[in-house]
Amino acid sequence: MEAEVKRKIRDELVSIVGGEHVTDSRPDLYSYSRDMTEHEPAWPDFVVMPGSVAEVQGVLRLANREKVPIVPYTFGDNVGGLTIPIKGGIILDLRRMDRLIEFNEENMYIVVEPGFSFGDLRRLFNEKYPHLWYSFAGAPATTSLISNAILNGFGRMTNVVGTNADNINGLEVVLPTGEIVKLGSCSVTDSWCNRPPLPDLIGLFLGWQGATGVVTKISLQLWPQYPFKQTRTLIITGIRPVCTLARKLGQTRICEIIECWSFERALPDAPAAAVSKSEDERQLRVYEPSEPARSATVDRPPGPDKMGLVIKVAADSEDELKAKLALLEVQIKQELKDLPYDELPESLGPPEEEDLPAIGGVPLGGLTWVGTMGPTSRWAEALEKIYPIYDKYRLRRAAIMVPFRGGHYGMLRLVAQFYKGDPDEVERVGKCMREILNVALDHGFVPYKAPHWAVAEIMRRGDPAWVELLARVKKLLDPNNIMNPGRYGDIRG
Amino acid sequence: MDVPDVVREWSVRCAQCGDCKVSASLFLPACPSGHRFRFNSYYATGRMLIGKGIQEGALALEDEDVLERLYTCTACRACDENCGNLIKGHIVDVIDGLRQMAVSAGCTLPAHDIMVQSLKKNDNVLERPKEERGDWARGLDLKVITTEKADVAYRAGCLLSFDPEMRGTALDSLKLLRAAGVDVGIEGRDEACCGGRAYEIGQVGEFTKYAENNVEAYNNAGVSTVVLSCADGLSHFRSLYTQLNLKMNFQVLHMVEYLEMLLAEGKLKFNREVPLKVTYHDPCHLGRRAGVYDAPRNILHRIPGIELVEMERRREHAWCCGAGGGVKQAYPALSLWTARERIKEAMATGAAALVTSCPWCERNFRDAAAEYGEGLPVYDIAEIAAMAI
Numbered sequence: 001m002e003a004e005v006k007r008k009i010r011d012e013l014v015s016i017v018g019g020e021h022v023t024d025s026r027p028d029l030y031s032y033s034r035d036m037t038e039h040e041p042a043w044p045d046f047v048v049m050p051g052s053v054a055e056v057q058g059v060l061r062l063a064n065r066e067k068v069p070i071v072p073y074t075f076g077d078n079v080g081g082l083t084i085p086i087k088g089g090i091i092l093d094l095r096r097m098d099r100l101i102e103f104n105e106e107n108m109y110i111v112v113e114p115g116f117s118f119g120d121l122r123r124l125f126n127e128k129y130p131h132l133w134y135s136f137a138g139a140p141a142t143t144s145l146i147s148n149a150i151l152n153g154f155g156r157m158t159n160v161v162g163t164n165a166d167n168i169n170g171l172e173v174v175l176p177t178g179e180i181v182k183l184g185s186c187s188v189t190d191s192w193c194n195r196p197p198l199p200d201l202i203g204l205f206l207g208w209q210g211a212t213g214v215v216t217k218i219s220l221q222l223w224p225q226y227p228f229k230q231t232r233t234l235i236i237t238g239i240r241p242v243c244t245l246a247r248k249l250g251q252t253r254i255c256e257i258i259e260c261w262s263f264e265r266a267l268p269d270a271p272a273a274a275v276s277k278s279e280d281e282r283q284l285r286v287y288e289p290s291e292p293a294r295s296a297t298v299d300r301p302p303g304p305d306k307m308g309l310v311i312k313v314a315a316d317s318e319d320e321l322k323a324k325l326a327l328l329e330v331q332i333k334q335e336l337k338d339l340p341y342d343e344l345p346e347s348l349g350p351p352e353e354e355d356l357p358a359i360g361g362v363p364l365g366g367l368t369w370v371g372t373m374g375p376t377s378r379w380a381e382a383l384e385k386i387y388p389i390y391d392k393y394r395l396r397r398a399a400i401m402v403p404f405r406g407g408h409y410g411m412l413r414l415v416a417q418f419y420k421g422d423p424d425e426v427e428r429v430g431k432c433m434r435e436i437l438n439v440a441l442d443h444g445f446v447p448y449k450a451p452h453w454a455v456a457e458i459m460r461r462g463d464p465a466w467v468e469l470l471a472r473v474k475k476l477l478d479p480n481n482i483m484n485p486g487r488y489g490d491i492r493g
Numbered sequence: 494m495d496v497p498d499v500v501r502e503w504s505v506r507c508a509q510c511g512d513c514k515v516s517a518s519l520f521l522p523a524c525p526s527g528h529r530f531r532f533n534s535y536y537a538t539g540r541m542l543i544g545k546g547i548q549e550g551a552l553a554l555e556d557e558d559v560l561e562r563l564y565t566c567t568a569c570r571a572c573d574e575n576c577g578n579l580i581k582g583h584i585v586d587v588i589d590g591l592r593q594m595a596v597s598a599g600c601t602l603p604a605h606d607i608m609v610q611s612l613k614k615n616d617n618v619l620e621r622p623k624e625e626r627g628d629w630a631r632g633l634d635l636k637v638i639t640t641e642k643a644d645v646a647y648r649a650g651c652l653l654s655f656d657p658e659m660r661g662t663a664l665d666s667l668k669l670l671r672a673a674g675v676d677v678g679i680e681g682r683d684e685a686c687c688g689g690r691a692y693e694i695g696q697v698g699e700f701t702k703y704a705e706n707n708v709e710a711y712n713n714a715g716v717s718t719v720v721l722s723c724a725d726g727l728s729h730f731r732s733l734y735t736q737l738n739l740k741m742n743f744q745v746l747h748m749v750e751y752l753e754m755l756l757a758e759g760k761l762k763f764n765r766e767v768p769l770k771v772t773y774h775d776p777c778h779l780g781r782r783a784g785v786y787d788a789p790r791n792i793l794h795r796i797p798g799i800e801l802v803e804m805e806r807r808r809e810h811a812w813c814c815g816a817g818g819g820v821k822q823a824y825p826a827l828s829l830w831t832a833r834e835r836i837k838e839a840m841a842t843g844a845a846a847l848v849t850s851c852p853w854c855e856r857n858f859r860d861a862a863a864e865y866g867e868g869l870p871v872y873d874i875a876e877i878a879a880m881a882i
Contacts, residue, residue, distance in 0.1 A: 023532055025558040030551055031533035031542045036509045049531055076533065077511050095531060119520030141520050142511040292502065362578050365506035421505040 001045050001068075001088065009066060013048050013090075016058035021049040021096070032076070032083075032091045037368040038418065038429050039081030039451055044071065047091040053174060053216045056092070060214065060482075061178040063090055067480045070176070072210040074114050074144035078151070079369050080449040082209050086486045092214065094144075101217060102192060105129060108222040109169050111192045114146045114215065121145060125225075133225040135161050146218045152207050152373075152448045154404070154411070156257050156312075159250050161223060162405040163373075163448075165206045169195050172217035173205055176478040184219065192219035204473065207448070209455075210484040212477045226256070226314035228321040234309045234332070235263060235342040239387075242307040243380040243401065245335040249311065250376065250407025252331060254324050257312035260401040262305070296364055296418045297394045297425060305387065305397070308344075366418035368429060370436045370454070374445030376403055376410035382443035386414055386436050393432035412445050452486050459488070496597075497548075500590040503583040504544030513537040513572035513584065516810040523571040525813050525831040526820075534562045537572035537584045544587050547594070554595045563591050564602055565827055568693050568818035569777040574809050592695030604823040605694045612699055616685040618822075621655040627681030629653065629660045633667060636678030638714040643678030645670070645751075646716040646743075650723035651686050652852035658859070659852050665879035666722050666748055672882050673761040677720075680710065689729030694819040701737060704729075708739045718744050720751045722875065724779035724851035725817070731783055747779055748875055749850050753788040756795055763881035766798035771877070772844035773801060774835060774858075775811035776851035789850050789874050796881045802842040804835075812838065814849075816857035832861035836869055846870045848877055 001009075006024075013022045023029075024046050034041035045068070050056045063070045069089025076083055085091060098115030103124065110121070119141030121134055135155030137148055147153070149164040150171075161167055170184025170192045183202045186192045195202060205212055236242040246260045313328060315321035374382075379401050390397045398415040414436045418429045437447060437454050441461060447454045459467050474481070474489025481490060514536055515523050522528040527536035534543065543562060546552035552559055566588050573582030595601065601609075608618040615623045627637075629649060636643045647670060653663040670677045688703025707730075711719055721727045730745040746754075755761040773793060779785045786808045793801045806812045815821070815831025836858060839847045847869050849855055858871040 020530075025534075026552055026556055027534040027539065027543050027546070027559050027562050028532050030546045031539040034509075034542070047532060075511050075514075076509065093532070117520075119515050123520045140511045141515050141517070292506070362508040362510070363506060363580075365508050365578075367508055419505075421501070 005066070006045060009062065009068065010046065012062050013046060013059065016062065017048055017050050017055045021051065023047050032073070032085070032093075035076055035078065035081055035084060036362070036366065037079060037081050037451070038366060038426050038433075039084055042084050042086045043088065044085040044091045045088050047093055049093045049096050051096045053172070053180060056094075056174045056214055056216055057178045057180065059090065059092060060174055060176055063482050064177055064480055067482060069485050070214075070482050071484050072214050074147045075117070075140075075142045077140050077143060078147070078449055079367055079371070081451045082151070082449060086452055089482070094214070097216065100124070103129070104193070105132070107193050108132065109193060109219050110222060111217055111219045112145055113217060114144055116145055117141060118143045118145065118148075131225050132222045133157075134220070134222055135164055135167070137164075145220060146215050149218060149220060150206050150215055151209065156259075157223065158402055158404045158411070159258050159406065160256055161221075164220065166405070167221040168202055168206070169193060169219035169221060171202055171205060171215050171219075173213040173215050175213045176480070176483050186219065204477065208489070209449075209487045211474060211487045211489055212483060226316060228315045228318055229312060230321060230325060231310065231312045231346055232328070233344040233346075234311070235344065236307050236309060236336070236339070237304045237341070238339070239305050239307065239383050240380045241336055241339055242309055243376075243383070245332065246309060246401055246403060247376040247379065247407055247410070248335055249328070249331060250403025250410065252327070253406060254313060254327050254331065255311050256314040257310065258403055259310040261308040261310070262397050262399045263308045293364060294419055295422060295425060296366075296396060296416070298396050299394055300391050300397065362417060364417055364419040366420045366426065366429070367415070368418070368433060369413050369415040370433050370440060370447060371411065371413040371449055372440045372445035372447050373404070373409055373411055374440070374443065376401075376407055378443050378445075379410065379412055382412060382440060382445060385439045385443070389432055389435045389439065390416075393428045395429065395432055412440065414440070455487050496590045496593045499583075500544045500587050500594065501548055503579060503587050504541045504548070506579055507538060507541035507584070508578050509538050509542070510578065511536075511538060512578070513576045515575065516571070516806060517575050517577075519805060519810055521806055521810070522812075523575055523810070525567055525569065525815055525834075526565040526827060529827055529830055530565070535565060537576070540566060540588055540591070541584065544591055547591065554591075554598045554600045560595060560600055560602065563588060563595065564605075564694070564819060565824055566818055567777070567813045567815055567820045567831065569813035570781045571777075571810075571813065574781055589693070589695070592693075593697055594695075596695035596697075601695075602819075602823045605819055608690065608694070608819070608822055609696055609699060612686060612691060617651045617655060618686060618690050619651055619655050624682060626654050626684055627679065629663055630667070630679055630681065633664075635667070637681045638678040638716060639680060639683050639710070641678060643714075643716060644676040645678070645718045645720055646711060646714060647677050647679050648684065648719055648721045648723070648726060649679070650721060650726045650852060652856055653722055654684065656852075656856065659856060662722055662852060662855070662873040662875050665873070666875045668879050669752060669761065669875060669882065670720070673755040675755070678716075683710070687723070687726040687729045689725050689733065690819060692729065692733055693817065700733070704734045704737055704739060708734060708741055712740075712742045716743050718746060718751070720746050720748055722748045722850075722852060722873065724776035724783070725853055728778040728782040747783070747785060747788075747850065749779070749788040749792060750785060752875075752878060753791050756792065761882070763796050763878070765881050767796050767877060767880045768798040769846055769877070770800040770802060770844050771846045771848045771872075772804050772839045772842045773807070773874075774804070774814065774839065774847060774849040774854060775808055776849055776854045777811070777813050777817060779850055780811055781809055792874060792878060793848065796877060799877065802844050804838050804842055806838065814851075814854035814857045815861075816853040821853070821857060828857060829861045829864050832857045833865050833867065836861055836865075836867050840867070840869055844869075846872055848872050848874050850874045
């Protein structure tokens with residue numbers, strides 16, 4: 001951006017949001033140029049923090065007129081490089097817009113702005129609404145409810161409620177050209193209660209990674225909090241048995257939470273004493289090495305895969321809980337037959353979903369993944385192809401599988417931790433993730449929160465008519481291609 | 494591990510997850526500068542990235558904005574408390590390291606230069622003549638430990654020694670110690686700054702000088718115990734001095750720890766009623782840095798008439814007063830804003846007074862109350878305890 005143009009844009013941004021909320025200082029720009037992943041950093045030209053919908057409109061109209069890229073941003077803790085401004089421009093940091101607009105207890109929904117976080121909602125539940133709950137993700141408390149939902153993120157109730165995008169009642173969006181549009185029942189009534197039965201345009205803003213507009217309000221469904229709960233954590237040897245059991249359990253409606261985890265050693269150079277007896281117990285918890293490790297590189301010894309299966313059963317009464325646990329036991333026996341398995345005591349299992357977990361357990365600083373959704377019937381087949389890729393790049397095998405909405409489909413997430421201080425390891429992680437993406441796609445698994453290179457691959461593989469439709473929609477909503485360019489619908493790449 | 498190694502080792506390990514921004518389990522803001530300015534670079538995550546950027550050469554310590562981001566941190570360690578990733582708390586270590594690198598590169602703040610000049614000339618950071626250091630105790634007929642033997646040395650610290658509005662805390666502390674029959678003395682005009690503020694702004698050379706001199710002085714005096722009213726001083730003696738491997742032939746206790754011990758031994762009794770509803774602010778240096786949370790509360794509970802109501806952010810989740818890390822001197826507006834946030838939280842409890850146990854916190858709360866017209870009285874716990882004997 002030329003200096004004169006930049007000065008002019010800066011002056012106008014200051015007039016829209018105030019000088020205190022515009023920055024082009026180097027430490028600020030640097031801190032918005034990267035995230036926890038291995039993705040190549042890119043510097044924005046400005047970071048702007050609007051405090052109202054009117055200010056968002058003002059910034060978008062300016063950007064549209066000057067054809068300056070806009071990247072919507074809340075807290076930057078996604079694991080996909082989604083807010084790295086690959087074409088520069090303006091980071092639109094929305095965290096000042098953090099109001100609770102409506103808490104509708106009777107109809108069980110909430111209307112909030114982008115800066116309203118998981119932590120904010122947890123406080124509300126704690127203080128006033130202990131009988132209600134939300135499908136909280138295993139993410140930091142600062143995570144934005146809006147960002148999580150519109151990116152098809154999900155929480156720990158996925159087997160009941162699906163992704164959090166499935167729980168959206170309505171949206172308010174500022175279009176790239178500055179108009180405000182409401183979607184859902186709020187578009188024709190004063191109620192934010194429901195999404196059907198109108199023609200559903202909400203999808204124009206879901207999964208697009210901010211490429212079609214800026215969501216400034218959202219209505220999300222809340223759920224009853226069950227008073228009776230119990231968690232079981234099974235340690236099972238072999239990929240196929242655990243995948244089958246997780247899929248079948250997803251389809252029974254017995255369980256609220258079903259999560260299947262790779263159960264490899266937490267860190268490759270952990271001291272032997274720390275991983276012997278307590279290795280299994282530590283796997284699902286924060287791992288604290290006595291000496292700081294400087295590498296995630298591992299040469300995996302041959303041997304069977306161990307998988308952890310976390311199952312939470314929830315009920316309205318003790319009798320219901322007992323009945324569900326009995327049914328669960330029947331299902332486990334039926335699927336595993338005589339296959340031996342271990343079980344962790346409840347006290348050593350994973351964190352309660354009530355606890356927004358610290359992300360602790362990324363002691364090397366680097367975390368990335370290929371997160372996908374697809375057919376649960378092909379989990380094992382895909383994983384058997386994917387695990388050798390980890391081995392080839394000398395990285396720890398790490399997968400998470402979760403059934404969604406009664407097991408109709410499910411998540412397959414391939415995770416890699418890495419040490420950011422080792423360029424070779426960073427490069428290997430990048431190559432590994434790219435290879436995994438292709439195998440996942442080959443098996444019917446489609447990435448969510450996909451980094452820009454994965455979006456490019458998805459669009460390359462996509463049906464040409466679908467890609468063309470994406471481009472037409474994008475062009476219609478964002479004629480100057482200012483919104484998070486280089487992602488969905490941007491056929492120029 | 495030298496300073497650049499500390500920065501390199503830990504800044505690269507920050508996962509940028511943001512757990513440091515809010516108090517775990519309370520989900521309330523934890524970082525004063527981040528909550529005030531909101532941009533990433535004012536949070537711990539941004540400062541860790543600044544460390545990385547400086548190593549990469551993408552950022553420079555000579556950049557005034559970089560210095561501002563580094564020095565608007567009050568070093569309260571709330572980020573370290575909430576970080577689930579760097580378990581042993583290395584965020585402020587990185588910020589300390591970056592400040593030391595800045596000083597080595599000749600990049601300092603004018604307000605801090607004044608403090609350092611005052612230290613070199615007056616042995617205090619308040620630009621007050623060193624000859625006046627012991628004036629607060631004039632007429633008390635106290636032993637001076639440089640010439641007389643005493644079992645316990647009471648250390649008033651810089652603020653209580655020189656700030657006329659704050660001296661009551663030192664005087665009440667002596668009143669309590671004497672009431673308990675403690676054989677106590679002071680250094681008087683020979684007392685010098687603990688050097689902690691110098692450390693916090695990156696002036697390690699100055700800090701080391703004071704650490705060595707102070708330890709030598711108390712060792713030579715032969716006291717068994719040094720009792721401090723200043724929470725900053727306590728944490729510097731306990732954690733920073735020990736990092737220098739200085740052999741201390743005395744134990745170091747904060748006034749609240751010593752009072753709690755005197756009460757437990759029956760040497761001190763609270764006989765008078767103090768009818769007051771109070772809330773207690775945990776100083777960062779006494780709480781998160783030294784782990785002292787129960788002693789002040791135990792003392793307050795033993796004072797007849799005192800009703801203690803707690804703020805939501807308390808103990809390890811306490812919101813900083815805003816005075817630490819050289820922020821009060823270099824960024825007074827941020828410092829007072831931070832204190833006002835705490836005063837508002839204190840007032841929301843319905844308490845009639847805010848009690849703390851660090852002169853820097855007390856000073857900053859009083860300044861913020863005056864600046865913003867808040868009417869909440871602020872006391873040191875020794876002042877409240879002295880009312881009860």
